[in-house]
Amino acid sequence: MKKVLGISVAALLMLNTAMVGAAPNDNASMKAIDKEAKKMKVLEKFSEKSQSSGKELKVYTNGANGNPSFITGNLAESSVKTAKDAENFMTQNKDVFKLDAGSFVNKSAETDKLGMKHYKTRLVIDGIPVYGSEVIIHTDANGNVYAVNGNVNSQAPAGSWSKEFKLAADKAIKTAEGSLDLKGKNIEYTAAPTAEAYLYNKDGKWLPVYYVTMQFLSPFPANMKVFVNASNGNIVESRNELKKSSTTGTGVGLYGTRNLNLDLVSGKYYMRDLTHPATVETYTANYGSTLPGTMVSDTDNNFNSTAQFDAVDVHYNTAVVYNFYKDNFNRNSYDNNGTTLKSTVLYRDPQYPNDPYDNAFWNGSQMVYGDGSGTYFKHIGSALDVVGHEFTHAITERTANLAYENQSGALNESMSDVFGYFIEGQPTDWLMGEDVWTPSTPGDALRSLQDPTLYNQPATMADYKNLPNTESGDWGGVHTNSGIPNKAFYLAATSINDNTKLEQVYYRALTTYLTQYAQFADAKTALVQAANDLYPGTTIAQKISDAFTQVGIGSSTPSQDTYESNNTLATAYGPLTSGTAYSSYIYSASDVDYYYFNAAAGGTITVNLTNLPKDYDLYLYNSAGTQVAKSENGSTTSEAISYTASAAGKFYVKVVGYSGAYSTSTAYSLKATYPTSGGPTQQWYYETVSLSSPHNYTNSYSATQTYTKTGATKVSLHFSRLETEANYDFVTVTDKNGNVIGKYSGTKAAFTVEVPGDTAKITLTSDSSVTGYGYDIDQAGYYQ
Structure with missing residues (x-):
């Protein structure tokens, strides 16, 4: 009988990154090879763990530094259920990022609606975080690590960095303030300035810095990010990351009557909406620059003066945007903590107080809408997609925190455009801001998701614009290159034709998987992972992947591989209909196809794999992912399985090429036949038992205990406690035929094992x- 050979991790990685040379002549080369060897050792460990649990290990690499950017499989030897567990897991496996120094410290942890938990950690050296080096550990409901993703700078050196911080944080803020050209004017902050300590790589040189954030609207609107050298007080880098909407829109004017939620105080009506868990407030700057300005009010509840038109639409639209995020994702305000949503209309730049202000922006604490010249913008906040765009910037800042430069900044802009489209809720309207842009020019817009080239944006990576990372260069083209992921979104949306599901995928990718310096390829991987999480067994993930491939981001699965992505148990396609033949392809040496079906009762299950172009093998798994039957004939001989199930349940089928065999020209045929109607009624019964090992057990110990219930079709065991030497001493549970149901090591508590x-x-x-x-x-x- 032949043995199925898996693709090695080394072969997998060679698809993504070049290996280090094998004949080093200096210490640097030797060190590089040593790091690569350690990385491979970790990945081999991940591969063995994944294979033993029926999972597929996938490794995606960062094209810039060759480090893994996304790893999926079954990765941890023991469960990860606390922030400390996550820290330990990452620190123990830090060699996968070829690190010389540091450890990982948990920053936050969130549990999602699927019961999965996500620990955001960052690399810390001598107590100081490394800027931009963060990793997210993703676990299922049982604490199994199913994915790790992020970006890590492997070059951060060890050292006593904390001693290099000779400047106090408050002094760093003063230094940052002093670096601004304020012309003697005072800063009017909208939020208290902050200074965070980091290790920062500036043009290849590592520096101790304070990352100073200053949000204000006077003497000019700003969301300043300033890196101050913590050793000598020099300004390392400074930028105004005010997130503005790009200039697009039609400017059709104001809409008709709006229904507003108001606040009545002492006989006066205010634009304060108290009907949501988070308050919505709308202010006016009255053609000035003071923020938030004066809350819009009236002596009656009919806001019908010309000066109130902008406020009416902004107040209405902000509530719509809030409700969209609350109703669809249960997100309570941009920070998910119910913070008041403040918006200001009729704003002007204090540097040019006599000129209309043709823009809108999120300044880090509120949304601001200019008064508009009527030439470029008119009534900016009247466009629901523009308000949704600005609000999404706030959510991005509190979640993925996509750096506002180059590809990560373009993703930041694209995510705001995508959710602006979702929020507007018009499936065939692919234009952004068309309602308020250049009112005298009908039919134009700020951007088009369908055809970015209409507004001087690239639609594919072939036309990517390498612009300077300066303000005049749009911080590396954040508003320009966003056309590429926008086009990918359009292609995915028109292929999937289900925005209800697609918006869930994009939200999960943004808030769960994307990290600060995510690139376009990372967004593709994050979206595919999110789709597989939410809608396993469907074609949504594959259609998203194909859409990104069409714009030049990553490779794709051949379109004829019908049921992708179905490469793991978790993403198995199904349920298969009993007696129906399904055709598909093993499209590459690493492709594996999983399917599932639900047997309604115990009885005979048959699975047939025919029309084989190459040597393919067939496997059957129970609901726990344990192999219960297989067929491994040679050459192109058909495969067949006949298995007697003891009870109703879910079963999985795996089709795989022997030793990497595959064909993209000839489809195989798969058919499963199983019981579709139930037998006699059965139910669970429970009894108290006392089955224990010696406490403590001895060295070189081996003993078996048995639990039997005659007539039962399945039994279960509840372990109240299990503690062994991790990875060396094991507790194995088998059925009466010796088939392994579960193998456990380390520390676990309160878990149940079900045995057929x-x-x-x-x-x-x-x-x-x-x-x-x-x-x-x-x-x-x-x-029974």
Whole structure:
């Protein structure tokens, strides 16, 4: 009988990054090879763990530094259930990023609606975070690490960096203020300035810095980000990251009557909406620059003066945008903490107080809309997609925090455009800001998601604009190159034709997977992962992947590979209909196809794999992912499985090419036949038992205990405690035929193992050194 050979991690990586040379002549080359070897050792460990649990290891690399940017599979030897567990997991496996120094410290942890948990960690050296080096650890409901993604700078050196911070944080803020050309004017902050310590790489040189954030609207609107050298007080870098909407729109004027939520105080009506968990307030700057300005009010509840038109639309649209995020994602305000949403209309730049202001922006704490010249913009906040765009900048800042430069900045802009489109809710309207841009020119807009080239944006990577990372260069073309991911979104949306699902995918990718310096390729991977999380077994992930490929971002699966992405148990396609033949392809040496079906009762299951172009093999798994049957004939001989299921349940089928065999020209045919109607009614019964190992067990220990319930179609064991020497001593649970149901090591508590048939066997084995508590089983269940 032949043995299926898996693709090695080394082969997988060679598809993505060049290997280090094998004949070094200096210490640097030797060190590079040593780092690469350590990285491969970690990836081999991940691969072995993934394969043992029926998962597929996938590794995507960062084209700039060759480090992994996204790893999926089953990655941890023991469960990760706390922030400290996540820190330990990343620090123990930091060699995967070829690091010489530092450890990972948890920054935040969130649990999503799927029960998955996401730990955001950052690299820290001598207590100082490394700017832009962050990794997110993703776990399922059981604490299994199914993915790791992020960006890490491997070159950050060890050292006593904390001693280099000779400048106090408040002094750094004063230094940053002093670097601005204020012409003697005072700063009117909209939020208190902050200074965060980091290690920062400036043109290849590592520096201790304070990252100073200053948000204000006077003497000019700004969301200043200033890097101050913490050792000598020099300004390392400074930029105004005020997020403005690009100039697009039609300017059709104001809409008709709006229904507004107001606040009545002492006989006066104010634009304060108290009907949501977060308050919505609208102010006017009255053609000035003071923020937030004066809350818009009236002596009656009919805001119908010309001076109030902008405020009416902004107040209405902001509530619509808030409701969109609350209703669809249960997000309470931009920070998800119910912070008041403040907007100011009729604003003018204090540097040019006599000129209309043709823009809108998010300044880090509120939204601001200019009064508009009527030549470029008229009533900017009247466009719902513009308001949605600005609000999404605020959400991005609080989640992925996409750096406002180059590709990450273009993603920042693209995400705002995409959600502006979702919020506007007109599936065939692919224009941004068309309602308020150049009112005298009908039909034009700020941008087009359908055809970015209409507004001087590239639509594919072939036309990517390498602009300078300066203000005059639009910070590397953040408003220009956003056309590329915008076009990818358009292609995905028109292929999927389900914006309800697609908006969930984009929100999950933005808030769960994207990190500060994510590139276009990272966005593709994040979106595909999010789609597989939310809608496994569908074609949504594949259609998103193909859309990005069409604009030149990453490679794609051949369109004839019908059921992709179905490369893991979690993304298996199904349910298969009993007796129906399905055709598809093994399209590459690393492709694996999974399917699933639901048997309504115990009985005979047959699976047939025919019309084979190459040597393919067939496997059957139960609902726990344990292999229960297989067929491994040679050459192009058809494969067949016949298996007797003891009870109803979910089953998985795997089709894989032997030793990397594949064909893109000939489709295989797969057919599963299984019971579709139920048998006699069965139910679970439970009883108290006492099955325990010795406490502590001894070295070189091996003993088996058995639980049997005659007539049961399946049994279960509840472990109240399990503690062994991690990775050396094991507790193995098998059925009566010796099939392994689960193998456990380390520390676990309060978990249940389900075993098909009427018998479960528990075996504890230990090596020659170090012992532990062992295990206790306090309850058993049987199904009959």
